[in-house]
Amino acid sequence: MRSKQDIREAMWAAMVQAGASRSRNVHDRIPEFHGSKEAADRVSDLAVWQAAEVVKSNPDSPQRPLRQRALQEGKVVYMAVPRLRSEQCFVELDPIVLEATPAKAATIAGAFRHGRLVFVEEMRPVDLVISGSVAVNRGGTRVGKGGGFADLEYGLAMAAGIVGPDTPVVTTVHPIQLLEEDLPWTQHDVPLSYVGTAEEVIRCTGELPRPQGIYWDDLDERKIAEIPILQKLITARPTATSTPTPQRVAHQPADLLPSLVFNENAFHSSSLFRPVFRFAGVEHL
Numbered sequence: 134m135r136s137k138q139d140i141r142e143a144m145w146a147a148m149v150q151a152g153a154s155r156s157r158n159v160h161d162r163i164p165e166f167h168g169s170k171e172a173a174d175r176v177s178d179l180a181v182w183q184a185a186e187v188v189k190s191n192p193d194s195p196q197r198p199l200r201q202r203a204l205q206e207g208k209v210v211y212m213a214v215p216r217l218r219s220e221q222c223f224v225e226l227d228p229i230v231l232e233a234t235p236a237k238a239a240t241i242a243g244a245f246r247h248g249r250l251v252f253v254e255e256m257r258p259v260d261l262v263i264s265g266s267v268a269v270n271r272g273g274t275r276v277g278k279g280g281g282f283a284d285l286e287y288g289l290a291m292a293a294g295i296v297g298p299d300t301p302v303v304t305t306v307h308p309i310q311l312l313e314e315d316l317p318w319t320q321h322d323v324p325l326s327y328v329g330t331a332e333e334v335i336r337c338t339g340e341l342p343r344p345q346g347i348y349w350d351d352l353d354e355r356k357i358a359e360i361p362i363l364q365k366l367i368t369a370r371p372t373a374t375s376t377p378t379p380q381r382v383a384h385q386p387a388d389l390l391p392s393l394v395f396n397e398n399a400f401h402s403s404s405l406f407r408p409v410f411r412f413a414g415v416e417h418l
Contacts, residue, residue, distance in 0.1 A: 188210050192241050222286075
């Protein structure tokens, strides 16, 4: 099996060579591809999309058509702050209060200009997750650009109780990014439920487990130091309690600090304990 980095390098080169990307500047990025709007249109036909009221999305350009479509349809969109560089690490885009067109608000610059930065514990429960990809397969294994931020975004949301194990995860890609081979996977990787291209939507057939939160021993000190919310969480003292079930809750005040509880069921069978933390505050109205 090829390594993730080998797959990335080969895919970036292949997309440029085939003219599938909109730019030659694809390395270390989720590549913007021709047909992203058509892929978004196909995803919007899914029943899980149509039922979703709140969507969490990556900030990358290839998924901008999905963010725009969601706003046009009246869905609340939470866009991750690039590289999670703020403790308020998501931007809330609520069509009811937005003073910009969906097309403008769906861009990174527009989201920061017209949206509202929020803490994770302020977010409403999410009905559908949008993720960017460099390569995928039909089983739902995904290879990202290598920063690990999509997995951290999901881990934070899972820990806060705003996504659950059955929350659908979708991506859009160019057909060339859909590989007919096994792809490497680790415990913090988020498997996909659906893959949309301009030609088809694939319901992924894999049965990989979802991450249960943040796996601290998979993070080095440098990564933690770069991300304010991780610095905040790792200093909190855990206490044993039960795991909250995701539910739709009222909006919480911006000054509410997360209280962390220890998920006593989050130990893995290996000799290394892998603690997973969850926000307790999300349970309160």
